Structure formats: C-alpha cells, structure tokens
Amino acid sequence: MNFSRLIKNCSIPSRWLLANNIRYQSSSAAQNLIQVDINEETGVSVVSLNRKPVNSLSLELFKDFCGVMDDLEREKVRGMVLKSSCDNVFSSGLDITELYPNPSEERFEAFWLWFQESWLKLYASSFPTVAFVNGHAPAGGCVFAISCEYRLMLPYYKIGLNEAPVGIVATEWVMNSLRAVLPGKNAERLLTSGRLLDTQEAFDIGLIDQIVNNEEEAMARSEEFFATFDNVPKLARALTKQVYRKNDLNQLIKNRSSDAKQFLNHILRPETQKIIGSYFKSLKDRKKD
Numbered sequence: 001m002n003f004s005r006l007i008k009n010c011s012i013p014s015r016w017l018l019a020n021n022i023r024y025q026s027s028s029a030a031q032n033l034i035q036v037d038i039n040e041e042t043g044v045s046v047v048s049l050n051r052k053p054v055n056s057l058s059l060e061l062f063k064d065f066c067g068v069m070d071d072l073e074r075e076k077v078r079g080m081v082l083k084s085s086c087d088n089v090f091s092s093g094l095d096i097t098e099l100y101p102n103p104s105e106e107r108f109e110a111f112w113l114w115f116q117e118s119w120l121k122l123y124a125s126s127f128p129t130v131a132f133v134n135g136h137a138p139a140g141g142c143v144f145a146i147s148c149e150y151r152l153m154l155p156y157y158k159i160g161l162n163e164a165p166v167g168i169v170a171t172e173w174v175m176n177s178l179r180a181v182l183p184g185k186n187a188e189r190l191l192t193s194g195r196l197l198d199t200q201e202a203f204d205i206g207l208i209d210q211i212v213n214n215e216e217e218a219m220a221r222s223e224e225f226f227a228t229f230d231n232v233p234k235l236a237r238a239l240t241k242q243v244y245r246k247n248d249l250n251q252l253i254k255n256r257s258s259d260a261k262q263f264l265n266h267i268l269r270p271e272t273q274k275i276i277g278s279y280f281k282s283l284k285d286r287k288k289d
C-alpha cells in the first residue's frame with residue numbers, strides 16, 4: 001500500500017492554518033451522514049452526526065466530516081456546535097466493522113488516514129468549537145468531544161476512552177488530546193482503566209465543562225461561549241489556538257504513515273482480533289439477554 005499517495009489524497013496541512021485542499025465530494029450524499037445547519041443571524045453552525053443507529057464512525061463518515069469542516073472554514077462561521085441526531089448516543093466510536101474481522105489493508109489505511117484528517121481539521125479549526133454530548137460518547141465519540149474547545153453534556157450518559165478494555169491501545173494524538181483537557185494523572189487513569197464516566201463524574205474531574213438539561217440550554221451556553229470571542233480578532237484567536245495546539249498537531253503530522261502502519265499491525269494481530277471479536281459479540285449478545 002502506498003501511504004504517501006493516500007496521504008496526498010487526504011490533505012497534509014503545511015501550515016498551522018490547515019489548507020482547505022481536500023476537494024469535498026460527499027461520499028454518501030444519499031445517506032446524509034452529517035447534517036449542517038447554519039444560523040444566518042448568529043453565524044453559528046450546528047453539525048449533527050447522523051449515522052443511525054449509533055453514529056459509529058466509518059470511512060464515509062470521516063470523509064464527509066472533513067468536507068463539512070472545509071465548508072465551514074470557507075464560510076468563516078462564528079462557531080460550531082457538534083452534536084448527534086441519534087437517540088441517546090453522541091457517537092459509539094470507531095465502527096468496529098472497520099476493525100474486525102481482519103480488515104483489508106487498503107480499506108483500513110484509508111479509514112485510518114481519514115480518521116487522522118478528521119481529528120486534524122477539528123483540533124486545528126480556526127473557529128471555536130463546542131461539543132454538545134447529547135448521548136453516550138465512548139472511545140472515538142469521546143475523541144471527537146475532547147477535540148472541541150468546550151464540552152456540554154446531558155445528564156445520565158457515559159463518556160470516556162474505553163479502548164484498553166476493547167483491546168486497542170489509544171494512539172499518542174488521542175492521548176495528547178485528553179491530556180490537553182485533563183491534568184496528567186486523571187488522564188492516565190482514565191486511559192489505563194478505560195473506565196466510562198457518567199455525566200456528573202465527567203463534570204467533577206473536568207472532562208466536560210457544563211451539564212445541560214436540554215438542547216435549548218446547550219445552544220444558549222454555546223452562544224455564551226462563542227460570545228467570549230466576539231471582541232477578539234478572528235485571525236489572532238485562530239493562530240493562538242493553533243500555536244497552542246502545535247505540539248499535539250505536529251506529533252501526528254510528522255508521523256501519519258507510521259501511526260497508520262502501527263495501528264494496522266496492532267489491529268491485525270490475532271490476539272487483538274480475538275479480543276475485538278469477543279467484545280463485538282458481547283455487544284450483540286447484550287440485546288438477546
């Protein structure tokens with residue numbers, strides 16, 4: 001597999017302001033995996049993940065997400081609220097069927113590079129980002145949430161990075177995003193235990209910023225967050241964010257191919273396949289009980 005060619009097809013950001021050089025062509029127009037609603041009055045865009053039933057993150061969803069992020073950069077939106085349009089689930093994380101059973105190298109590498117690209121675009125976006133965690137957010141769902149600048153969450157859901165119990169080792173850029181939100185020892189404990197926290201626990205340790213009771217409240221709190229930047233020149237704000245996040249971004253940008261190769265090797269190990277396989281089976285069996 002030619003990694004450099006694949007990476008070229010994704011964009012490689014050459015500056016801190018990511019070049020918007022992925023030409024956005026919805027890979028899944030018929031499915032409408034991402035819904036975007038821009039409020040002309042406030043300039044705020046609400047982006048809803050819409051891959052039923054649980055927003056598991058597939059290659060097609062990542063591609064569409066990158067296209068949407070490019071559009072929002074071009075539109076120069078005032079802010080983005082990321083939420084889910086699935087009942088009770090913000091996102092169930094990576095689509096396990098992309099990881100198991102034994103994915104083809106070609107598909108997996110494309111999947112991983114578009115996951116990286118989605119993270120780069122979200123983590124380095126020039127506009128302010130809020131995650132409205134309106135449902136469970138395990139694993140990759142939590143990665144999306146912690147890559148935003150501010151997190152609001154509805155009560156009684158779960159959030160966290162449960163990769164370790166699923167037999168997956170979270171990659172360094174995921175760990176760095178968590179470390180940027182939580183003080184070191186809490187981040188390490190959350191990662192090594194893979195424990196999912198309920199909304200109140202997540203608030204208590206600072207993983208989320210506010211608990212909200214409904215969407216209306218979430219939109220009002222988001223507006224307050226965006227308003228804190230109203231008197232700050234947009235470019236200065238964007239560059240400050242991107243320089244502040246530079247080390248985390250650079251760590252991935254310099255290692256995209258090796259990160260993908262490493263994860264592929266890990267995923268294809270028979271032991272890893274076995275653990276993911278029994279985890280996936282237990283997810284399916286839960287329903288039968």
Ligand SMILES: CCCCCC/C=C\CC(=O)SCCNC(=O)CCNC(=O)[C@H](O)C(C)(C)COP(=O)(O)OP(=O)(O)OC[C@H]1O[C@@H](n2cnc3c(N)ncnc32)[C@H](O)[C@@H]1OP(=O)(O)O
Nearest residue numbers: 056092093094095096136138139140169170171263283284
């Ligand atoms: C080295 C690099 C690693 C870097 C970091 C990697 C980052 C992330 C890794 C991951 O994201 S791995 C994925 C981990 N995800 C999970 O552990 C979540 C699993 N899902 C759940 O716990 C629950 O589904 C839920 C999210 C709490 C929702 O529960 P609910 O009861 O509402 O729905 P279910 O009945 O469980 O699910 C409906 C349907 O969807 C299937 N499904 C659920 N999650 C996934 C998934 N992630 N991928 C694929 N399919 C999923 C589930 O099996 C059900 O299917 P059916 O039984 O209806 O066929």
